[in-house]
Amino acid sequence: MVRETYEAEMNSLREELLRLSRMAEDALDKSVKILKDRLFVEGDELILNDEKINLQCHDIEEHCLNIIATQQPVAGDLRFLFATMQIAMELERIADYAKGIAVINNKIPPGSHIQPLVDIPRMQRKAKEMLELSIDSFLNRDIAIAERLPAMDVEIDMLYEQVFRKLVTHVMQNPDSIADAMLLTFAAHNLERVGDRVVNICERVVYLCTGEVVDMS
Amino acid sequence: MTKEGVMKTIDYSLYYGDFKALNGITVNIPINRITAIIGPSGCGKSSLIRSFNRMNDLMSNSRTEGTILVDGEDIYSQDVVRLRKKVGMVFQRPNPFPKSIFANVAYGPRIHGIRDKSKLAAIVENSIRDAALWDEVKDDLGKSAFSLSGGQQQRLCIARALAVEPEVILMDEPASALDPVATLKIEELMEKLKRKYTIVIVTHNMQQAARVSDFTAFLLTDSERAGNLIEFGPTIEMFTNPVDNRTEDYISGRFG
Secondary structure, X not given: OOOHHHHHHHHHHHHHHHHHHHHHHHHHHHHHHHHHHOOHHHHHHHHHHHHHHHHXXXXXXXXXXXXXXXXXXXXXXXXXXXHHHHHHHHHHHHHHHHHHHHHHHHHOOOOOOOOOOOHHHHHHHHHHHHXXXXXXXXXXXXXXHHXXXXXXXXXXXXXXXXHHHHHHHHHHHOHHHHHHHHHHHHHHHHHHHHHHHHHHHHHHHHHHHHOOOOOOO | OOOOOXXXXXXXXXXXXXXXXXXXXXXXXXXXXEEEEEOOOOOOHHHHHHHOOOHHHHOOOEEEEEEEEXXXXXXXXXXXXXXXXXXXXXXXXXXXXOOEHHHHHHHHHHHOOOOOHHHHHHHHHHHHHHOOOHHHHOOOOOOEHHHOOHHHHHHHHHHHHHOXXXXXXXXXXXXXXXXXXXXXXXXXXXXXXXXXXXXXXXXXXXXXXXXXXXXXXEEEEOOOOOEEEEEEEEHHHHHHOOOOHHHHHHHOOOOO
């Protein structure tokens, strides 16, 4: 028995979620490049573009609600819709962290370089990989991938500790740079939070596949 | 054909003797969309859908006020046979004629003067295909329509309605006598049919209205027991954020 209209709605929702995750990933990529290369015009563009990501998230929420209100989804489909709404929110927050990094870049005066950024781009690459895998695992209902990802978050946490330690050491030697160092710590903290958000997505994958609510953090 | 809708009522009231069954209904049925009419028993859903092709004329004591336009023309200034060719109807219980599958579908076109055999055969095939029944009956067109299952008979009745090339198909509880699988087939069929036709469906089943329709009209009786249109709008809006509290009470089961 095939409900073609309903299936088409669910498939289009999958595509919308995938689009939102690409938008969030893209924002994350750009934000770290902006901070690394001190790009102010691109930074302002990224800040403005965040509104589009918010709208995409709202569209997904609305689409989920409409399907729930009109199609009477049950069991796995209902869990999928519930999880999709929550994941859309996580992605929207991830994009907010990217926007936050662009805002931080604007606060650090041009030409003020504490040191070349190495660990922050590394955190971003790790976070991006985690994010891609988490969305794949959700859309393919692949719980094995989701269960593997919290270990990657630990790596991001360790990188954050490393950034923090290096900046503390730097500030001790160069007290004048305390403001910039704190701002860079915030940027790294944003990326650390992205990892946490991806772990939340993984929890939703487990919920989707098993119906169990788990704490993977 | 009017741009805004193939069919509309303007301040339309219907009486059965002294009893007012419908009170001042104004509604515009959007073209190539499925419009569901919902409401509790006795609210006038069937009276309204039966008004569109003048089925209520069969009740000797019925009279109307206001206007119903089909293709911009008052239905009472049109020939009723021509009107019913444009506005076809499918009923709650499948009601095939005691004839073969082929003859059931060919019946309407024959009445409208088509005699050419190959032309009739083409109409029958296309109509049965459009009703998503062809693969199930193509080798048995000469068999009695009663040899089909209930769900198949209902799709045959839809094919019969399609055979005279209507613009609008009225469906009065078309799936209420069917099991869930046959119901689903009818619902999927409606979704396909709306590309070519304007569909109006009366249903007791709110979930069905939510699933299949693009627009919903909610009727409710007033203190005089006359049916009033409480709300009309896109189904998604109606089921997520209705304007009227009475609509919300009804669709969330808090009615009565």
